[in-house]
Amino acid sequence: MQAEYRQVAGVAQVLPSPAVALGTQGAAIDWWLRFLVDPAPSVGLAAAGLRSGRAPCIRAGGELLGELGVIDYRTRQLASVEPARFAHRDDEWWARVSYALALLAELYRAPRVDGSRLMRLNPADGAAQLLALANADEVADLVAMRDLAVKRLLPALPPGQVVSGSTFEGSADLNADADLIVGGMLMDFKASQGGRPRSDGTRAAALSRADLDQLLGYVLLDYSDAFRLDAVAIYAVRFGHLQTWPLRELCTRMAGHPIDLALLRKQFAVLLRR
Template structure:
């Protein structure tokens, strides 16, 4: 099955096409975001892999708000057998899950959760290295090629300590800096209420999609990119791509049954320490140019995923 993140990047996909027509007015939102975010506060060090670092800080931010965040995707990546790190990964995941074994939900999904309370005495470096290791394991599930992954430095006899050693000191310091900024800027801005991280939606059965965070009815997507192209002085402005907006709207529309009671959606620009949040109805109206009926749009979007997407994927060769 394809994923929402892929489909919104393929402008020929029925998913991207429908979102582009239904919510055509995006430039004003993007401009407001760019100005309001302000300067970049945690600059990405040279030589850091943006994708891995972004996935690592995603895990850490989830751990800040969720006492039992899912670590199922790292497990799925591990058991894929794409890298010689089975023993090391098993040791780490077993420790993080406090010895609990993975199981499958009624929907057939793998379930495994970290028990964060058991690691309250661990230092920042340990947390950063754990999150980096989890990000590497997820890449075994998501990445098209893993031949250059640091996991290939391990062998069948490697242990969890070897896995945690794969992050270098620069990456660890960068992750700690992004975590510190989130504690200052993100956590106080989240609404009170139930918290869920790494959640899937009703529509995830039609198109793979798992989001970062829902807190008190606000869906938040984390973006750890550097922003736009460097200015003459080397600084960057925050950027909010059309695909970022499509992904955010796609998540909200895939909650067919309104399970999460979403009323607000937002993007947290990790390196800028900026949370942009919009009431869902307001964002839909501004981008759609009209009042929106969320229930009707969810039904229509479900039709796109179920009726239009499969034949397109067949033509695409999937």
Template structure:
């Protein structure tokens, strides 16, 4: 099964085609977002691995807001792609959440950040980076992964050492900025992170954070192309909007009671938030019925998308 993040980036996908025909009016929202985000606050160091770094700060931001963070993705990565990193990864997950055996398959409980309040910033940064590396095993080949440098005798400490000093400092800086700019802006109410939706059985999707009915997607990219003076403006790709719409529509039963969707730019310290009905109405250029659109989206996933998958696999 494919993932929402992949389908919205594929212009030939029935998911992208349906979303862009149903919600065509995106340019004004993109323009307003770029202006409101302001200047980039944190530059990405040259020695940072951007993809892994983005996943690592996702983990840390979840831990700032959620008191019980699921670790099923890194465990799933270890189970999907066994290798010399396995023992080190299981040791770390055991230390963080406690692994128990269930039908000869390890199951990991949630990470409770409050249990590790005495740990320093460097430890937290390295833990988040290690979780990101293990999560990548679930989603991508490992040929270029730093996990390849580990051996059967490697321990959790070796796994934690894989983040370089620049990455650690960069993660701490993004965490500090989020404490100032993100946390005070989250609405009160139930918090969940890494959650899946009713429709995740039709299309793989797990969101970063839902707090008090606001769904927040984290982005740690640098923004648009550099200007002459080296600065960058924020960017909001059409696929970013489609990702927010996809999460919303995959919540078939409205289990999460979403009323707002948002993107937090970790290097800009900017939370761009839209009331859900207003955003959908503006993007569609007409009043919308969210219940009807969720049902229609499910039909796309169960019909045209599956046909598309079968054609791609031939």
């Protein structure tokens, strides 16, 4: 499977400069892709990071969420973003917003944040200072990855309901959320550069066992099959390649024999709860 994946994915189309912080960049393009595909994505993870109080960015993050129109000041509830409202904004704004949301979400996810760029902010700083934390190389890299996704990803998506940042019944037992579900296909975005550079400087795509286990873990967390998943996929962001696998065929191939998915889900729930 790994050899097949490398062959069909080809070589990386967008490679970052040394000035790009790869971890945060991967999370940032994740946000931008959600805005492209989902008409009403949630920014709950970023809001949770902001509420953690782990960085001096309460005012800056609050201003940004307010600008995105996700804070209902009457009910104090968090609403979804409506990307269509911001269609007139330029690419740099989208890139910087996506990067800022990635930084805020790291406050929720990362065990340590003392090296976060958010630590450069002062409590009195606002959204402008937060949006300035992405450097010019990161903005250009995000725009290039977005352009590639518009050409390669969007036309290949199946029709059907879109849910980004999906959580599952089993997320109460194992804190996990998937990048995107579209029409019964669960997708994970990977912004890796791929394998080591070849002699000509190109890089081949890499598919790890952990990547596949992650996809199947999400599937098993859907204990009651609420999402009616029938396929899983990886979109290799820097390669512009969408690799899809019919779910039952993938499970059979990895197990070496047909499997009972409903039974596996029950066993997975018991395992996690123990």
